[in-house]
Amino acid sequence: MKGNIMIKSFPNGISLYLNPELETGQLLEEIAGKFQQSRNFFRNAKMALAIEGKIVGDEEERQIVQTIQDNSDLEIVCIIGKNEETDKKFVKAIQKVDMQHTDNYGRFYRGSLKNGQKIETESSMVILGDVYPGCSITATKDIIIIGGLYGEVHAGFGGEDGHFVAALEMSPEKIRIGDFRYKPKEKAKWGIRPKVQPKIAYIKESRIVIEPITKELLEFLPF
Helix, strand or coil: CCCCEEEEEECCEEEEEECCCCCHHHHHHHHHHHHHHCCCCCCCCEEEEEEECCCCCHHHHHHHHHHHHHCCCCEEEEEECCCHHHHHHHHHHHHHHHHHCCCCCEEEEECCECCCCEEEECCEEEEECCECCCCEEEECCCEEEEEEECCEEEECCCCCCCCEEEEEEECCCEEEECCEEECCCCCCCCCCCCCCCCEEEEECCCCEEEEECCHHHHHHCCC
């Protein structure tokens, strides 16, 4: 039926509308056909994916992403909530980083870090979830969290301070970038979320500053 699947684009991402009455099998068939038809349009692109219309679970999300990638040359780097300017700005930050690091930029981890989990990597790290209190990430380059940062992070491990930490919600226990440290005066807040405001932490005038991600800031930053 015409209109069961619709693809819309926004800066650095695509929004996939799904008829909420479709069963999973029919849904995947129509997605496959739609992206086969659009294969040349999305050739070798890296994009974020927003799913609208139908509420889907984790397994359906995985199947949708796999179907898209099997029937196109698209690489889906993350799934986001289609929340207008908030998501667009954050995805733009990811793309800006990716353009600067085309040589195997880093690792992706899908899921939240809980119960004292730790991740260490000798590249950059993108977390598709939250980092809970008591958990930590250590990366030799940058750290991007598509979710809330409530634990500890260390970007630029090894003394490099020209890196950054970005998160959809920034309420860390501790941040370290290179040899610089930042510890908030108030205890990290997590749980009920206010309106999401993506932020970025980076080195400015020999100290770590945390600022909202804006178009003007992205154009100003040297990395």
